[in-house]
Amino acid sequence: MAQLLLFNKPYGVLSQFTDAENRPTLGHYIRDSGFYPAGRLDQDSEGLLLLTDDGQLQHQIAHPMHKLAKTYWVQVEGIPDVRALAALRQGVSLKDGKTRPAQARLIAPPSLWPRNPPIRERANIPTQWLSLTITEGRNRQVRRMTAAVGHPTLRLVRAQIGTWTLDGLAPGESRRQTLHLPKMAPKTTRGRRRH
Structure with a gap:
């Protein structure tokens, strides 16, 4: 099971949890530990940012090869x-x-x-x-x-x-979802000799 947070990022907030210059970050809004952004949203942009506690899901959302x-x-x-x-x-x-x-x-x-x-x-x-x-x-x-x-x-x-929307979230609010992800198949070994 993977946990997903749908967060409405306000204007001026960085898509990270800490900042050396003490600018507003996700840490000012999200208290759940173990969550990481799946992708980014610029400081001067607003709206939907997804965070997850699962590396596989983070990769599926953020990686360009998935064309979400x-x-x-x-x-x-x-x-x-x-x-x-x-x-x-x-x-x-x-x-x-x-x-x-x-x-x-x-x-x-x-x-x-x-x-x-x-x-x-x-x-x-x-x-x-x-x-x-x-x-x-x-x-x-x-x-x-x-x-x-x-x-x-x-x-x-x-x-x-993807299918996740901003609906019902005011700036600074988040909503949690539990997702049941399929298990990834083990990687096959390349270059095996055929008999």
Whole structure:
């Protein structure tokens, strides 16, 4: 059995338990011992972060080879047009290579808690919310993707990882689940001679 914590990481909190500079960390919110983040969420991003006490589950969630879909609600500067959305869907060229195709669509502003501090808004530039689903996890990938199509990210909230969602969790709250994982088969020895 593996234990999983679904945590709604507030803005400004690091995805780790300690920090030499005494910035807010997971340790300020999570008192359960033996849990480790399965993946990361940037300090200036909010939303769903999964933590587990099981190394196998941590690997399945976090490792890029498993291509676990992650959905983000992204508030961007300006209103992306058809070409910008098509570019996100086809894959965007970044400095570290082209991204995998993503699911991207315009959405109405989601019902969210106020961010502290609030985003900077400019009176003459409208903002728009997107739902963006990716299957890889490069450093600051969503922010780099929206910037590459001309729409800098103002607010970023991860809403879903695989089938796990943020539903019902206020910022700083967590919910525990018990998962029954299949036992891993023993590794076979390579290079055995056939008789």
